[in-house]
Amino acid sequence: MFVTSAFAQESAPSADTSHAATGGDTHSGTSVPAEAHGTFPPFNPETFPSQLLWLAITFGLFYLFLKRVVMPRVGGIIDVRNDRISQDLDQAAKLKGEADAAVAAYEQELAEAKKNANSIGQQANDAAKAEAETARKKIEAALDAKLGEAEARIASIKANAMKEVGSIAEDTASAIVEALVGGKASKAEIAAAVKSVAR
Numbered sequence: 001m002f003v004t005s006a007f008a009q010e011s012a013p014s015a016d017t018s019h020a021a022t023g024g025d026t027h028s029g030t031s032v033p034a035e036a037h038g039t040f041p042p043f044n045p046e047t048f049p050s051q052l053l054w055l056a057i058t059f060g061l062f063y064l065f066l067k068r069v070v071m072p073r074v075g076g077i078i079d080v081r082n083d084r085i086s087q088d089l090d091q092a093a094k095l096k097g098e099a100d101a102a103v104a105a106y107e108q109e110l111a112e113a114k115k116n117a118n119s120i121g122q123q124a125n126d127a128a129k130a131e132a133e134t135a136r137k138k139i140e141a142a143l144d145a146k147l148g149e150a151e152a153r154i155a156s157i158k159a160n161a162m163k164e165v166g167s168i169a170e171d172t173a174s175a176i177v178e179a180l181v182g183g184k185a186s187k188a189e190i191a192a193a194v195k196s197v198a199r
Contacts, residue, residue, distance in 0.1 A: 169194045 041047055173190045 038044070042051065170187065170190050173194055174184070174187070177190070178184055
């Protein structure tokens with residue numbers, strides 16, 4: 001324990017008297033002065049006025065420090081944050097409006113694109129049908145021409161065959177008459193008989 005020199009001088013005579021009173025049984029280093037057995041200084045009623053005065057002064061200074069230094073800084077920080085929040089909210093509202101406008105424009109363009117796609121598809125369908133119809137007519141015309149040519153060939157072949165059939169029929173009839181009758185018939189009679197049967 002740290003002891004001041006004044007306290008040591010004041011306590012020294014009392015230690016000697018206490019030593020003399022006890023007959024030398026106690027040591028001077030272990031003796032405690034009678035005045036030192038008082039109350040704890042903060043609880044001493046004699047020091048209450050000075051303690052209250054220093055409490056008021058300390059509280060006042062602390063209050064002034066809070067009012068003049070701390071609270072303006074905290075208020076400034078809160079104001080800055082409020083300004084930032086309001087700016088962020090305004091920016092978010094602006095961006096939301098722009099996004100809504102972009103979505104509306106996109107949906108309108110999408111609807112127009114669908115309409116254009118439908119009209120283009122219809123035009124392409126109509127054009128394909130027209131081309132198919134033109135190609136069908138050309139093919140039908142070509143088939144009709146080929147059919148006419150085939151019919152003409154068939155007719156010529158049939159006519160040639162009929163001519164040959166007539167001569168073959170005349171030869172066959174002449175051979176049959178010779179075999180059955182034993183005589184020869186004239187070609188004019190046989191031709192007339194074949195023509196009458198062919199009709």
